[in-house]
Amino acid sequence: MSDVIVKPAAPRMRDRVNLDMPLAGKGHLELRLWLRMISCSMKMESILSQRLRKEFKTSMARFDVMSQLERFPDGLTMSELSRRLIVSNGAITGLVDKLAAAGLVTRREDPKDRRSTIVRLTRKGRDNFLRMAHRHEEWVVSILGELSSEAQSELLQNLTLLQRNLDLHVKS
Numbered sequence: 731m732s733d734v735i736v737k738p739a740a741p742r743m744r745d746r747v748n749l750d751m752p753l754a755g756k757g758h759l760e761l762r763l764w765l766r767m768i769s770c771s772m773k774m775e776s777i778l779s780q781r782l783r784k785e786f787k788t789s790m791a792r793f794d795v796m797s798q799l800e801r802f803p804d805g806l807t808m809s810e811l812s813r814r815l816i817v818s819n820g821a822i823t824g825l826v827d828k829l830a831a832a833g834l835v836t837r838r839e840d841p842k843d844r845r846s847t848i849v850r851l852t853r854k855g856r857d858n859f860l861r862m863a864h865r866h867e868e869w870v871v872s873i874l875g876e877l878s879s880e881a882q883s884e885l886l887q888n889l890t891l892l893q894r895n896l897d898l899h900v901k902s
Contacts, residue, residue: 774870774873775790777869777873778790778866778869778870781865781869782862782866785865786858786861786862786865788862791817791821791825792825792828792829793859793862793866794815795811795815795822795825795826795829795835796829796834796835796851796855796858796859796862797859797863798811798814798815799811799835799849799850799851799855799859800851800856800859800860800863802850803850803851804848804850805838805848805849805850805851806848806849806850807840807846807847807848807849808822808823808826808846808847808849809846811826811849826849829855833852833854833855834851834852834854834855834858834859835849835850835851835852835855836849836850836852837849838850
């Protein structure tokens with residue numbers, strides 16, 4: 731598919747560092763942890779993307795757009811979609827064009843600002859998304875379910891603490 735899929739900036743390190751190779755020495759625990767989180771995130775996204783393509787003939791980018799729209803039944807402006815997904819307006823336009831051509835979304839002029847377009851899921855789009863979301867959840871549960879409940883809980887607690895810490899750095 732020709733959809734633009736935006737990846738986090740960190741994976742560019744893949745060109746310079748094999749994320750799965752252990753670093754020399756026993757130091758740099760924080761760096762090893764960061765690289766392992768990137769590696770796991772990239773692998774998980776790759777697995778889910780492949781499954782979406784195989785089972786639903788769609789991309790993760792389209793799934794992400796539909797996911798945002800499903801949360802807002804009255805729709806979102808193209809700019810708001812762009813902001814929420816952290817992609818360019820041009821990327822959103824291309825994705826929305828394809829979703830509209832498939833009858834999965836509609837576009838209408840924003841009555842509050844005629845320069846703006848509101849996008850929302852059609853009934854077909856919502857039904858399609860809910861089927862995909864159900865399978866997506868099954869895949870995530872299957873993959874992460876290989877960890878014990880205790881390991882999942884501990885990982886969630888630690889990642890929550892990390893997220894709070896990162897939020898403080900963003901505000902600084």
